[in-house]
Amino acid sequence: MTDTERQHHLDLRETVDATAAAAGATAALPPDNPLHAGGETRSQWRDVWRQFRSHKGAMVALVLFVLTILFVLVGPYIWTIDPTYVDIRARNSGFSAAHPLGTDQLGRDMLARLMAGGRVSIAVGLTAMIIAISLGSLIGVTSGYFRRLDAPLMRMTELFLALPLLPLLLLMVTLFREPLSQSFGPAMGTFILIVSAIGATSWMQAARIVRGDVLGLKEREFILAAKSIGTPAHRMILRHVLPNVLSPIMVAATLGIATAIITESALSFLGLGFPPDFPTWGRLLYDAVDQMIQYPSRVILPGLFISLTVLCVNYIGDGLRDAMDPRIRGR
Amino acid sequence: MLDDKPLVSIEKLRVEFETGDGIVVGVKDVSFSINPGECVCVVGESGSGKSVSSLSLMRLVEFGGGTIAGGRLMFDGGDGKVIDLARQSSPAMRDIRGNQIGMIFQEPMTALNPVFTVGDQLTEGLMVHRNMTKAQARARALEILRQVRIPEPERRMDQYPHELSGGMRQRVVIAIAMACEPRLLICDEPTTALDVTIQAEILALIDRLKREKRIAVLFITHDMAVVAQMADRVVVMYRGDKVEEGPVEQVFENPQQDYTKMLLAAVPRLGEMTGKAAPERMRLMRDGTVSAPEPIIVKDPKPLLTVEGLTTRFAVKGGLLRRTVARVHAVEDVSFTINAGETLSLVGESGCGKSTCGRSILRLVEPEGGRVDLGGTDILALSPRELRRARRDMQMIFQDPFASLDPHMKLYDQVAEPMENFGIGSRSERRDRIAALFDRVELPRSFMRRYPHEMSGGQRQRIAIARALALNPKLIIADEAVSALDVSVQAQVLNLLMELQGDLGISMLFISHDMAVVERVSHHVGVMYLGRIVEIGTRQQVFENPQHNYTRQLMAAVPVADPRQKKISEDLNFRPIPSPIHPVDYRAQPSVYKEVAPGHKVLVEPATHH
Amino acid sequence: ERGSDGALNIIMWQAPSTMNPYLSGGTKELIASSMVLEPLASMTPEGEHVPRLAAEIPTLENGGIAEDLKSVTWKLQEGLKWSDGTPVTSADVVFSGQYCMDPQGGCSQLAKFEGIESIEAVDDLTVKINFTEPMPDPYSAFVGANGPIIQKAQFENCLGANAPTCTDQNFNPIGTGPFRVTQFLTNDVITFEANPEYRDPAKPAFATATIKGGGDAAAAARSVLETGEYDYAWNTQLSPDVIAGMEQMGRGKVSAAFGSLVERIHVNLTDPSSSHPEGERSTNAHPHPFLTDPAVRKALSMAIDRQLLTEIGYGASGKPTCNYVPAPEAWASPNQECLTQDIEGAKALLDEAGWTVGGSGVREKDGVQLKMVFQTSVNAVRQDFQALIKQWWSEIGIETELKTVDASVFFGTDPGSPDTLQKFYADVQMYADNFEGGNPAPYLAKWTCDKAPSPANQWQGENISRYCDPAYDALLVELGKTVDPAERGKIGQKLNEMLTKESNAIIPLIYRGTASAHSNSLGGVQINAWDSELWNVADWTRVQQ
Amino acid sequence: MLTFTIRRLLLAIPTLLFISLVIFLLLEASPGDPLGDVPLTVPPEVKERMREALGLGSPWYVRYVLWLKQFFWVEPLYWFDHVFGTQFSAGMQRIISFQSRSPVFDVIAQRVPQTLTVVGFSYLVGVLIALPIGIISAYKQYSWFDQLGTFVSMIGFSMPTFFTGVVLIIIFGVKLQWFPSVYDTTLVVRDWDSFWAQVRQMVMPVTVLALYNAAQISRFMRASMLDNLGQDYVRTARAKGLSERTVVLKHVLRNSLIPVITVIALGLPAVFGGAIITEQVFKVNGLGQLLITAIHGNDIPMVLTLTFIFAILIVLFTLIADILYGILDPRIRYD
Numbered sequence A: 001m002t003d004t005e006r007q008h009h010l011d012l013r014e015t016v017d018a019t020a021a022a023a024g025a026t027a028a029l030p031p032d033n034p035l036h037a038g039g040e041t042r043s044q045w046r047d048v049w050r051q052f053r054s055h056k057g058a059m060v061a062l063v064l065f066v067l068t069i070l071f072v073l074v075g076p077y078i079w080t081i082d083p084t085y086v087d088i089r090a091r092n093s094g095f096s097a098a099h100p101l102g103t104d105q106l107g108r109d110m111l112a113r114l115m116a117g118g119r120v121s122i123a124v125g126l127t128a129m130i131i132a133i134s135l136g137s138l139i140g141v142t143s144g145y146f147r148r149l150d151a152p153l154m155r156m157t158e159l160f161l162a163l164p165l166l167p168l169l170l171l172m173v174t175l176f177r178e179p180l181s182q183s184f185g186p187a188m189g190t191f192i193l194i195v196s197a198i199g200a201t202s203w204m205q206a207a208r209i210v211r212g213d214v215l216g217l218k219e220r221e222f223i224l225a226a227k228s229i230g231t232p233a234h235r236m237i238l239r240h241v242l243p244n245v246l247s248p249i250m251v252a253a254t255l256g257i258a259t260a261i262i263t264e265s266a267l268s269f270l271g272l273g274f275p276p277d278f279p280t281w282g283r284l285l286y287d288a289v290d291q292m293i294q295y296p297s298r299v300i301l302p303g304l305f306i307s308l309t310v311l312c313v314n315y316i317g318d319g320l321r322d323a324m325d326p327r328i329r330g331r
Numbered sequence B: 001m002l003d004d005k006p007l008v009s010i011e012k013l014r015v016e017f018e019t020g021d022g023i024v025v026g027v028k029d030v031s032f033s034i035n036p037g038e039c040v041c042v043v044g045e046s047g048s049g050k051s052v053s054s055l056s057l058m059r060l061v062e063f064g065g066g067t068i069a070g071g072r073l074m075f076d077g078g079d080g081k082v083i084d085l086a087r088q089s090s091p092a093m094r095d096i097r098g099n100q101i102g103m104i105f106q107e108p109m110t111a112l113n114p115v116f117t118v119g120d121q122l123t124e125g126l127m128v129h130r131n132m133t134k135a136q137a138r139a140r141a142l143e144i145l146r147q148v149r150i151p152e153p154e155r156r157m158d159q160y161p162h163e164l165s166g167g168m169r170q171r172v173v174i175a176i177a178m179a180c181e182p183r184l185l186i187c188d189e190p191t192t193a194l195d196v197t198i199q200a201e202i203l204a205l206i207d208r209l210k211r212e213k214r215i216a217v218l219f220i221t222h223d224m225a226v227v228a229q230m231a232d233r234v235v236v237m238y239r240g241d242k243v244e245e246g247p248v249e250q251v252f253e254n255p256q257q258d259y260t261k262m263l264l265a266a267v268p269r270l271g272e273m274t275g276k277a278a279p280e281r282m283r284l285m286r287d288g289t290v291s292a293p294e295p296i297i298v299k300d301p302k303p304l305l306t307v308e309g310l311t312t313r314f315a316v317k318g319g320l321l322r323r324t325v326a327r328v329h330a331v332e333d334v335s336f337t338i339n340a341g342e343t344l345s346l347v348g349e350s351g352c353g354k355s356t357c358g359r360s361i362l363r364l365v366e367p368e369g370g371r372v373d374l375g376g377t378d379i380l381a382l383s384p385r386e387l388r389r390a391r392r393d394m395q396m397i398f399q400d401p402f403a404s405l406d407p408h409m410k411l412y413d414q415v416a417e418p419m420e421n422f423g424i425g426s427r428s429e430r431r432d433r434i435a436a437l438f439d440r441v442e443l444p445r446s447f448m449r450r451y452p453h454e455m456s457g458g459q460r461q462r463i464a465i466a467r468a469l470a471l472n473p474k475l476i477i478a479d480e481a482v483s484a485l486d487v488s489v490q491a492q493v494l495n496l497l498m499e500l501q502g503d504l505g506i507s508m509l510f511i512s513h514d515m516a517v518v519e520r521v522s523h524h525v526g527v528m529y530l531g532r533i534v535e536i537g538t539r540q541q542v543f544e545n546p547q548h549n550y551t552r553q554l555m556a557a558v559p560v561a562d563p564r565q566k567k568i569s570e571d572l573n574f575r576p577i578p579s580p581i582h583p584v585d586y587r588a589q590p591s592v593y594k595e596v597a598p599g600h601k602v603l604v605e606p607a608t609h610h
Numbered sequence C: 001e002r003g004s005d006g007a008l009n010i011i012m013w014q015a016p017s018t019m020n021p022y023l024s025g026g027t028k029e030l031i032a033s034s035m036v037l038e039p040l041a042s043m044t045p046e047g048e049h050v051p052r053l054a055a056e057i058p059t060l061e062n063g064g065i066a067e068d069l070k071s072v073t074w075k076l077q078e079g080l081k082w083s084d085g086t087p088v089t090s091a092d093v094v095f096s097g098q099y100c101m102d103p104q105g106g107c108s109q110l111a112k113f114e115g116i117e118s119i120e121a122v123d124d125l126t127v128k129i130n131f132t133e134p135m136p137d138p139y140s141a142f143v144g145a146n147g148p149i150i151q152k153a154q155f156e157n158c159l160g161a162n163a164p165t166c167t168d169q170n171f172n173p174i175g176t177g178p179f180r181v182t183q184f185l186t187n188d189v190i191t192f193e194a195n196p197e198y199r200d201p202a203k204p205a206f207a208t209a210t211i212k213g214g215g216d217a218a219a220a221a222r223s224v225l226e227t228g229e230y231d232y233a234w235n236t237q238l239s240p241d242v243i244a245g246m247e248q249m250g251r252g253k254v255s256a257a258f259g260s261l262v263e264r265i266h267v268n269l270t271d272p273s274s275s276h277p278e279g280e281r282s283t284n285a286h287p288h289p290f291l292t293d294p295a296v297r298k299a300l301s302m303a304i305d306r307q308l309l310t311e312i313g314y315g316a317s318g319k320p321t322c323n324y325v326p327a328p329e330a331w332a333s334p335n336q337e338c339l340t341q342d343i344e345g346a347k348a349l350l351d352e353a354g355w356t357v358g359g360s361g362v363r364e365k366d367g368v369q370l371k372m373v374f375q376t377s378v379n380a381v382r383q384d385f386q387a388l389i390k391q392w393w394s395e396i397g398i399e400t401e402l403k404t405v406d407a408s409v410f411f412g413t414d415p416g417s418p419d420t421l422q423k424f425y426a427d428v429q430m431y432a433d434n435f436e437g438g439n440p441a442p443y444l445a446k447w448t449c450d451k452a453p454s455p456a457n458q459w460q461g462e463n464i465s466r467y468c469d470p471a472y473d474a475l476l477v478e479l480g481k482t483v484d485p486a487e488r489g490k491i492g493q494k495l496n497e498m499l500t501k502e503s504n505a506i507i508p509l510i511y512r513g514t515a516s517a518h519s520n521s522l523g524g525v526q527i528n529a530w531d532s533e534l535w536n537v538a539d540w541t542r543v544q545q
Numbered sequence D: 001m002l003t004f005t006i007r008r009l010l011l012a013i014p015t016l017l018f019i020s021l022v023i024f025l026l027l028e029a030s031p032g033d034p035l036g037d038v039p040l041t042v043p044p045e046v047k048e049r050m051r052e053a054l055g056l057g058s059p060w061y062v063r064y065v066l067w068l069k070q071f072f073w074v075e076p077l078y079w080f081d082h083v084f085g086t087q088f089s090a091g092m093q094r095i096i097s098f099q100s101r102s103p104v105f106d107v108i109a110q111r112v113p114q115t116l117t118v119v120g121f122s123y124l125v126g127v128l129i130a131l132p133i134g135i136i137s138a139y140k141q142y143s144w145f146d147q148l149g150t151f152v153s154m155i156g157f158s159m160p161t162f163f164t165g166v167v168l169i170i171i172f173g174v175k176l177q178w179f180p181s182v183y184d185t186t187l188v189v190r191d192w193d194s195f196w197a198q199v200r201q202m203v204m205p206v207t208v209l210a211l212y213n214a215a216q217i218s219r220f221m222r223a224s225m226l227d228n229l230g231q232d233y234v235r236t237a238r239a240k241g242l243s244e245r246t247v248v249l250k251h252v253l254r255n256s257l258i259p260v261i262t263v264i265a266l267g268l269p270a271v272f273g274g275a276i277i278t279e280q281v282f283k284v285n286g287l288g289q290l291l292i293t294a295i296h297g298n299d300i301p302m303v304l305t306l307t308f309i310f311a312i313l314i315v316l317f318t319l320i321a322d323i324l325y326g327i328l329d330p331r332i333r334y335d
């Protein structure tokens, strides 16, 4: 008997059984259409997406996030004022047609600066967060999963936690600023430097949390079961461990974005960041704090964008997490 | 006796679930009632809605994503008022749950909170519903633990669920349900994880409660023998509907529906195999005719797995600093051989170390000593990398199917995983093979897209079996592989396993409580007690000429699938079971056997059971 | 009347870390210690000397300064007492000199004692300072808050290597000033009470005083101008509109005092390019490809609108300037030429010098493009300046890349760091500097050829621009030999002009005052840039509004 | 577990030594100069002298070993003397700060109380509000409470304290004049008045920090609760007829706290590390301010000692977190 025949036979039998048992009941049964249903016809990701779409908050957040990204990416092509152009006569001007969001103390256009700043902030935030989270998850999972590596990796985590950030950053900048800007150009070089500096100094918390979860997970029976079918370590981690520790990772990721955006601005106060006339949201916010009373819009605008981005990422993370967790999915 | 009005009556219940595929109907249209002091058994193939019906009675489906879409659940509140459980407020339900209605859950591992001790979880309900003090509750909890025959209840009170064997956990769950002496006891497969002796005890206990306290019992099980012993009335369910209902004798002797007939035909009965040398396939009814079983004979058996002196112990931690205070001698000096293409069954009471023995062979727990030789490789000497390769040849089906499935993975991926691990076949070949496997374990292909929690207990078990078969292993360790399945599917799956055994020469280590099944499928049988094998030999030797006292007790306790031969009431008087826990410095004796016949060995030293 | 006006609250956002100015050298420590320790003479806000512990200022006329300029004799006031009640004697003065000049002590004011051969006590109240060579400016040692007299009895065991172990002494020195320390928490809070032994029985008017540290300039200004929690806030350099906003509350105001601080741009005359091997970057081995062209340097200066910079960055606490030495009067050049911005002129100048505008709007000549890196320390005003200047320079066809460096790195002298002021791995850089006392000569002496920083002197040279003109060196030698103040001023002006107007090696921008906020209820404040701002704290009173 | 603890403690010694060496080398290698603060008016020769007086003339390993000796031998001796009035440490050089030339430990001892009162208290407040928020948000997922909690905590987390702090100061310090904008570290609580003054000056910094901490912890709490609410044992607990309160607060919470405990325990060393920006905004001169000024001033002995103490705390709290973990989750085995 070939497989299709067998399947057909089975289906036939089910129908027969069903009719034999109670009449007309099959219609309300789960849509079992075994002949057409295939395990792979619908991929996991499409499933997740479908679920994600039903999460209202996440969808709104996604739309807003895409809009923000469009704002910073496409915006500069529409609103073409150079964000670093100093128009001293127009300084400190309020909302007007020439400068829809006003200007700063040197007469630089705020709208253009917000767009340019957003590019950097979002790019830095996302990239640094991804670096930190990947590094953190990698180290957390490895040290939770491999007993032998646990001690050395956790001691290394402690070392990193203990290292004073500022001297470390200063050192990194001294060592790598020139080589990087020579091989990638000054802007890209600084970007790489900044995201790796932030990434390299903020993975520890994620690592610790993930490790803790993995330790608990390791004792679950399905891990034992996976072991018994010969699942190699890397596959075990990718398929069984990671999906099950996703929620703390998601939280760490959202928090990580906020931290990265703020840290980037902190770096520029130390002269470690982008060139000083290069706007970023964090720096726009910081620069305007002193003038908060006179020019409230200058703090509110960048603050709003930072919060919006973080909120969006948070809701998207929530939605993703829910969508990836089959247990919650039903609700 | 059964004259008063029903305690609970289910009327036209319909339960729906929302899944990724849209609405799934768990129960379509079910009505039946239970009187006080009556035991109604619900049987039916797995996935037919038995658990969902019972969860609806407790109004717990809602928490699992289901909704009671229609019907009424009338419950006699005790003060003469009949209330509709489906419309009760949650505080009112809380007062009923655990107090008026107790429920025993199907899967013991996940049903218990991993971070609280057994004692904590037991006393909780008592303190809430019976207003007991901590000490009183503890005393009562100990009493119940004794009733459910847990060895060393005092110590168990302070242990955590993961430190107990599957059967012990199940008994803890039973104890929790019975703690407040509810008026309705819902038992969802309460004894599938228990060995026959304990099962008999528990059944007797439930029966006694039913008779003496006039408790109504809703009993869900696959085991027709248990049904025969326990039921006053039987409800047969099929695919979310009730198909037949009637007094137990009537259903057993004069089944009306084809489905019921098929179910009964598939029931194995102890003693059927007397006088037969080789195991035989299960009887199955197809298209109204019962298939004739054929014997499975292995020509020229060669040893595949040799186990010598296997010993596994667990540390027991105590105190605030959780130091090792004692050790559980879970497996102690166990030796046996399995020939290629043959089946060795391990039977024995719950907690005697069967699962641990199976896991030690796979090195899922590290044994302390001994030798395991699989087809010439010394398993215990392998490096992790070699061990992984070696596991391709030996597969395990776990006792607790839900816990052993990754909750985040689709069933398709779970079954595909072993093949992917060893890079077997192309994508499409794998897909075909998985489809074939789903067919073989009788699961519709649409289930490939579901997640474990969307399945019934038996459906999960079948996934676990499909996963183990995916690699065509040489050795399968089946830890209670079929005990969660309804008889018809059980028969099919067993036949499948035997078919594969015949075709591919697979060897099996079959761990089970069901003596009737064991009798049918095994070439050899080992009886375990307290971590040691007390008797081992061919099936005929052990079943037809049991030598060890414990083996005899086990045989005597097997329930008979005949409602007219009830033996529940006569109390089988068991001794309290000695403990496998010994102080750290305890030195275990080696096992000494007497060979009563060629290949038939009985433990003489240490003498454990008289 | 002493102690009648209650408590005086001062906030210094950069908190003092010690009360011993000989061990720190930082302005914040000088200010705090000047409440307690006093020198022989102080400087007034106008830059003149007034006696403190001395009975009078020694001059040639009164015979205090020897004819040959090789010694100066100070007389102490009579009846002076330390706050512990013991008398102040010339031995204390001699000891103070000894303390700072100890080679192992690491005294930060050592430069003030340069050229001193010996200090001797003539009698109980007379001290004579002998110089190795004729000293045109003898008012160096013990003049100003950074050269106070400390008590011999207290510091006797703290000489040389023992200096740092004397924590109690350093934190709670016995002094002669109007206040004495009651509690010293380093980098945090200092509390004082009126010195019962202070020479004027009516002073100080305040019974207690507190110097609180922490926060930032804006917060410090806010606590004086807006919340009124503090009476005086030191160094509230903020953008003018923020200050104006705060002053609107009417609780106090910000005032500035002008000393010699000039914000300027230094042009690197050597090539900082990283294509040169380490050790040769920014050294005389490689002249700068285009900044060696005087026309380019002049154009850089011409393109800048100093007036606007002042307005945006400093308001009332800054004045546009073309001078490197802005004061004293005699030394400041009358040069005003640079004060008007002249973009067109700069363009013309560059055209004339052969720098033609290339495709991207950047001027070039012989394949050399006018592209520069412009660095400075992290500071909001400086970053605004950078942005403005960058724009002006781009208008004349010079492209600028901006860079900022953390102040502790920039002003640090770590030879391992590439970002220090001295290494100058950039084409132009901006910072401010000043000199102390009334004598700019050492300040002008920084620009000789031999003082250019290089690996040979561990990058410790002071000639940041790597300016080298033999005529300048020669003129400086002449200055050293000149005694007549008027003549010295003339030479000084010439030197000043050589650095700025003539060579544009230094492009001065703004003559900066030090701004501090004080409450309207505080009377007697005379803010002083030549000495400690609290120099006359004994005269401060509470005024009713 | 005892052996585990002892082994970890023993292992901590080489770890810490290694950490101290790394920190030391890092401080050595990173740019910056202890004399960066000294005005430019001080000529280079004088600076060279000052540098030598600070002991910077000797090679790094000599200074490192000296520091080790001072930290592990001289300082304990000194404190021993201090307590018992003995004279063992007489004549030995304690660790001296470059900036203030005073013993580093004395300064740290001065700063600990104010850091603990402000930062420690705000951490406590943060945890105390985070846990209920996390629990309720998860239990009532997507209710208005959850939405509001999410919103506020994400705003709270994404707004840097240099901003929120100044906003509070402007509103409550300048406009309403309810609370002082400058924290008085010399205030001693003696009576009701001074107690009230202390409360008033703590309100704003504690609010800012607590909000920040609470935002973070409540997110982790919520996620962890959500993971556990779907488990089967919750159904069992419900079947016992326990109130939702008990089900959630006992069964689910205990399981959910396991990962959160790590977050909380690992956040604790940061309390001792101080909250640099908040301390600066409110002029609470605690350990954070001490560290940052020391770093800016390149005060190597101070930075090294502070970060080393910080490292000790981190190692200690990691151990505590691990032990708690083992106690809370019986399935985890250490050995």
Ligand SMILES: Nc1ncnc2c1ncn2[C@@H]1O[C@H](COP(=O)(O)OP(=O)(O)OP(=O)(O)O)[C@@H](O)[C@H]1O
Pocket: A330, B017, B018, B019, B024, B025, B026, B027, B045, B046, B047, B048, B049, B050, B051, B052, B053, B064, B065, B066, B106, B453, B454, B455, B456, B457, B458, B459, B484, B486
């Ligand atoms: N949470 C859920 N989501 C979707 N479908 C579900 C869910 N729970 C149960 N089902 C489906 O409802 C049907 C009835 O399940 P139920 O658990 O009642 O079976 P059962 O009769 O108890 O079977 P078994 O004997 O195998 O335990 C099955 O088809 C199952 O797949």
Ligand SMILES: Nc1ncnc2c1ncn2[C@@H]1O[C@H](COP(=O)(O)OP(=O)(O)OP(=O)(O)O)[C@@H](O)[C@H]1O
Pocket: B162, B163, B164, B165, B166, B167, B168, B193, B194, B195, B314, B315, B328, B329, B330, B349, B350, B351, B352, B353, B354, B355, B356, B357, B399, B580
């Ligand atoms: N992880 C563990 N830690 C401590 N003790 C354990 C552990 N696992 C099992 N045990 C103990 O080992 C003994 C044997 O357990 P095992 O699971 O092998 O029993 P079993 O024969 O499979 O019983 P059942 O039929 O009930 O599943 C029991 O006493 C059990 O409590």
Ligand SMILES: [Mg+2]
Pocket: B050, B051, B052, B106, B188, B456, B457, B458
């Ligand atoms: Mg079920």
Ligand SMILES: [Mg+2]
Pocket: B165, B166, B167, B354, B355, B356, B399, B479
């Ligand atoms: Mg078992």
